[in-house]
Amino acid sequence: MGKVARLARERSAPGQLVTIRGIRNGLLFVLAEDATIAELIDELERLLQGSEREGVGETAGVTAYVDPGARRLTDDECDLLRGILTGKGNLVVKGFAGPPAALEESVKQPYIYKGTVRSGQVIEHDGDVVVVGDVNAGGRVIAAGDVVVMGHLRGFAQAGAAGDAAAVVAAVYFEPLQVSIGDVTRRAPERPSRGAEMEFAYLEGADMAVERMAMLGQHRARSAARRARHSPGER
Amino acid sequence: MGEAIVVTSGKGGVGKTTSSANIGTALALMGKKVCMVDTDIGLRNLDVVMGLENRILFDIVDVATGQARLEQAMIKDKRFDHLFLLPAAQTKDKLALSVDAMHKIVRLLKPQFDFVLIDCPAGIEHGFRVAVSAADQAIVVTTPEQAAVRDADRVIGLLEKEQIPSPKLVINRIRPSMVRSGDMLDIDDIVGILSLDLLGIVPDDEHVIKAANQGEPTVLRPDSRASIAYRNIARRILGEPVPLMNLDEEAGFFRKMWKRIGLG
Known part of the structure; x- marks a missing residue:
């Protein structure tokens, strides 16, 4: 995934005819609507030239999706595009109708909560949730993805709230x-939980001090x- | 300009009013101008603990509704000229004191005093919201019991929502012997759960009950352990780095904790 993301970053610029975006497991080629x-x-040939030159190619075997925007692609046009993507880029073309909906959803940014989730508080997010602090008894963390608590989990945690087992x-x-x-x-x-204490370092004037992770919110x-x-x- | 500090706990009976009376008196003892405000409408107690019950003419609701001026309702303490009490109403409805009225009263008090100490009612409903709304700082009182700590946690969450920066913790009624035998939550556990700066610990002390019944805040007795604890809390509020009282616990813990103390 790393090199794919890099490709997407390096070879896309606003105003281009073809924009490459990295999605969960592949690349999305967004075609400009006003281009022939x-x-x-x-x-596409220009964009994929490098891949070909680099031997096996950094995109070899990577899944590709084409987002044609509002235009309708004819079967011939699809074949042309597929020819270039597989021939020049060694890509496996999976579809010509944009990214699959489920894939788009699963790349939601994780929500990072810094502080203590106290009794009566609810943290809810339709992606992963990271709590940098404690979740106290009576507190709730609900995530469509994973729940990761960088501290004590004493309350209620729900992962895969949308059904992800x-x-x-x-x-x-x-x-x-x-x-x-x-x-x-x-x-x-x-x-008894066998945890390891997490600590954080911070500057106190010119000195550095270390505190328990749970004190980050207070700090x-x-x-x-x-x-x-x-x-x-002020005041 | 003085500072408004609310004393709150969520759970009832953990020593909010006793702590308000003693911290207020201790601050006065150190020469600060203090006004204590009782916001527990319908269940007023602070006047009883202070021994000022028989001097009440008007109360905070009279001030809020314009039936009395602030100066008429404020009662001067018997012992200190610069310690005042604004009593709660005993007969009126809970909803008689609004957030706006509370704001107005505290705004009038702050320029005249170094500290405005607001004694909050138990619970997290209207009375709590009114008491907290006008505060700049908060002191959360808890005792070494699961239920009290749970409620304190809830209240701290609500205080954070009210934009009160880092409330301070007072752990009241500690019995060292019970902590040692493992029958009571220890200070380390409580601070660990609540993740707050500790302002002070107060040992369980019979003098507190005796004193409250006599209308004399404990803090005026030089010999009781609770009195020393409350004086230490007042000194920390004033920014002095006072080490935590040694309750015959391991010294190591206290060394670790007291570097974080004070309303700084």
Whole structure:
């Protein structure tokens, strides 16, 4: 995936006839709507030239999707495009109707929550959720993807809330009241959690100090308050 | 310009009013001008604990509804000239005090005092929201019990939503012998769960009950452990780095904790 993403980054610019975007497991070729098919073929050939030259090619075997925008591609046009993509880029063309809906959804950005999720608070997101802090008893984290807690998980965590049974719930200290994955809910095992303490470093004036991860929220609030006090013209 | 500090806990009976009375009196003892505001409409207590019950003419609801001026309702303490109490109403409806009225009252008090100490009612409903709305800082009182810690956690979440920066924690009614035997949550556990800066720990002390019944805040007795604890809390509010009281626990923990103390 790394090299594919790089290709997408390096060879796309706004205003281009063909824009390459990296999606979950492949590349998406977005065709400009106001370009003729001949122009698009030329552009694709230019874009994929490098891949061919680099031997086996960095895109070899990668799945490709074509997003034709509002235009309708004829069967002949599809064959032309497929010929270039497989011939020049060694790509496996999967479709000419844009990215599959499910794939688009699964690349949602993870939500990173910094602070303690306290009793009565609910963090909900339709992707992965990372809590940098604790989830206390009575607090809830609900994610369509994975739940990762960089601290104590003492409350309720639900991963794969939209039905993804492959999602996981992870915590440095795993001591939840309940855990749900997909549509399965269980009580946590009754054994002491063997966690390892996470700590963070920060600057205190010119010195560096180290604190427990759970204090990150407090630390942030404290520095924000200090900044507010020192900035002139307030109050 | 003074600072408005709300004393809150969520759960009832953990020592909000006792803590308000003692912290307020301790601050006055150190020469600060303090006004204590009781916002527990219908269940007023702070006047009883302070021994000022018989001096009440008007209350905070009278001020809010314009039936009395602020100066008429404020009661001067028997012991200190610069310690005042604005009592709660005993007979009026809970909803008689609005967020707007509370804001107005605290805005009038802040220029006249170093500290405005707001004693919050139990719960997280209207009374809580009113008490918290006008505060610049918050002190969360809890005791070493699961239920009290759970409620404190909930309240801290609500305070964060109200944009009150990093509330401070007071753990009240600690019994060192029970902590040692493992029958009570220890300070490390509580601070670990709540992830707050610790402002002070107060040992369980019979003097507190005796003093409250006599209308004399404990903090005026120089010999009780709770009194020393409350004085230490007041000193930390004023920015002094006072080490935590040693409750015969391992010294290592306290060394770790007290670097983080103070309303700084």
